[in-house]
Amino acid sequence: MNFAEIIYTNPILKRLSEIAQKTGIESYVVGGFVRDLLLDRPCKDIDVVCIGDGNGIHLAQKLSETVDNNTQISIFKNFGTAHVNVEDWDVEFVGARKESYQRDSRKPIVENGTLEDDQNRRDFTINALAISLNRRDLGALIDPFDGVGDLKRKMIRTPLTPDVTFSDDPLRMMRAIRFASQLSFDIDPDSFDAIQKMKDRIRIISQERIIDELNKIVLSSTPSYGFKLLYHCGLLQYIFPELVALQGVETQDGKGHKDNFYHTLQVLDNVSKNSNDLWLRWAAILHDIAKPATKRFDARVGWTFHGHEDAGARMVPNIFRRMKLPMNEKMRFVQKLVRLHLRPIALVKETITDSALRRLLFDSGEDLEALMMLCRADITSKNHEKVKKHIQNFNKVEQKLQEVEARDRIRNFQPVITGEIIMETFGLAPSREVGEIKTAIREAILDGKLRNDWDEAYSFMLSTGKKLGLSPVNN
Structure with a gap:
């Protein structure tokens, strides 16, 4: 050159x-x-x-x-x-x-x-x-x-003795793995051995610097490679113990569950093939994060993880706070996808109701496409026929969602009757009764019992208020 x-x-x-x-x-x-x-x-x-x-x-x-x-x-x-x-x-x-x-x-x-x-x-x-x-x-x-x-050998190697390089600045251990992940390079064996030996030195590095490197690994083309390096060198235990806790397979009465650590990394890679969105990738990382806490063995059905989606959603803010990730709409987006990631799977049944579809549209709102992308990525079976069947089911769900949305316009909808209208009609200050009437109107619309139409919703409001012992102030 x-x-x-x-x-x-x-x-x-x-x-x-x-x-x-x-x-x-x-x-x-x-x-x-x-x-x-x-x-x-x-x-x-x-x-x-x-x-x-x-x-x-x-x-x-x-x-x-x-x-x-x-x-x-x-x-x-x-x-x-x-x-x-x-x-x-x-x-x-x-x-x-x-x-x-x-x-x-x-x-x-x-x-x-x-x-x-x-x-x-x-x-x-x-x-x-x-x-x-x-x-x-x-x-x-x-x-x-x-x-x-x-560069020709595709090798990450330190200029001086790796012990000296990493001891002087332990962040370089993270950077070694980040460059390996970004460039699809190997790490020189002596350098990797030094990282394993000195991994505890990462404790003196600020969390802000660590998360900056970790996010670059998350954004690499095949992020699982970087996470596997972090795991095998021992750094992941220090910077992300909740993810390490997913590793391993437990067997009882001849029944085992999948290794949720490697499953999570496969989901992350699957998402990464279709999106460069950092926060969608974080949703993939955290979607099963509560499985260790919810794991139970049932002699009839084997291992279960009931409620891991809700428990995981509750864990998201604490993980974001500790790791110095943003405590804003980015965190709430990840939390929403973790909470909802099982919902589309339940909608594959032929008998699913429009009400259930409306509720998913309402709950996911503008993030429905991201949620469906995560759900598709969550199919990691090695059985190609099983994967094909799941994809076909998701296609059907998406078609049904599109039909319901085209008819009812539920995504991001707001009931025509607001809290202010309720307070003005019944002469109320902000109170429990106002919340109950708002909720009743919203639920009736989502259940298909009521159109989001002024006359219908106003009449429903009056009847709901009457049940609570309220009367319009102008009557």
Whole structure:
């Protein structure tokens, strides 16, 4: 690969090299951009290492002066770094650093260093590659640890001894698995052994940093690979014990249940084939999370997990809170899908009522498509005929749901009679009676006993109020 030609043809790299040569600042493009260039992966993030104290900030300022006023520059003098957002590129400038660590912290003691020092401190050989922006060797690839060879071998390996690399910054253990999952690479045996040996060091890492790496694993094309690596190296027990609790098969009276850990990972992969939605993938991860708590053995039917959908939905907020996932509509979306994930399965019977279909439409609302995608992904049988039959049943359910929705418009519906109308009609303040009347109207509509029509609903409201001993204030 001719990196000099790439520099000349890439407008940002060309501008960077011209500034570096004009100012005389020794500069290199390092890390992920070089790696992705060699892998032919798109990348809009460029890391530039500059030799000499303050030169990274100086180079960033010079770059910002060459572009229009819309360019955003952020300077962090305490760290000697700067960030420039130019057009659709993110360019990070740092001074070459030499780092040392104390055992109880991942925050390094930083000194000015050489390019060699900077490459030594990188997490993996494939991220330690550098391209010169300097006149004397423009486009030269500096690869002291055979990162190019590791790219060809599809191998994640540390530049220095893995014990040192992971002890200095234990987050790198998560990053090793994240890169392996994203790139479909193997982890070097010595590096994987070091992760197994030092897994407890992950405790000093903030949950925010851990969940950032875990979400990137969840979003990889085959996330089960990353989770299996996390499980086998022992990290998963520290960061997600509820998922580990799903692992294993118990047998009693010759009856066993499936391994819910590997089933969950298969569901996650199935969802990932059809959606890049992070939160739908989290719903797949958590859909059976309460099975260990609800597992019971019945001599007649074998193992049961009654109520695991409701118990799982109750677990979701605590898991999100502990893992520093967002406690907002994202969490509520996951919680809803966990609670509802068995409902469509119950609708495959020919005798299912329109009322049951209306209730699923109402309860799932705008998330019905996501729910059905999760339910389809939940079919993991190795019996192809059984899978085919389940898919056909789901097709029938979806057809019935479409027919009911087209007729009744239940999804996200609001009864024409609101709480305000009830209070005004009966002269009530907010109270239990208002809630009872609202619920009765909604249930009657969902049961098909009442159309969501003003005259019908108003009359129903009056009759319900009468049963509660209420009279309209205008009568």
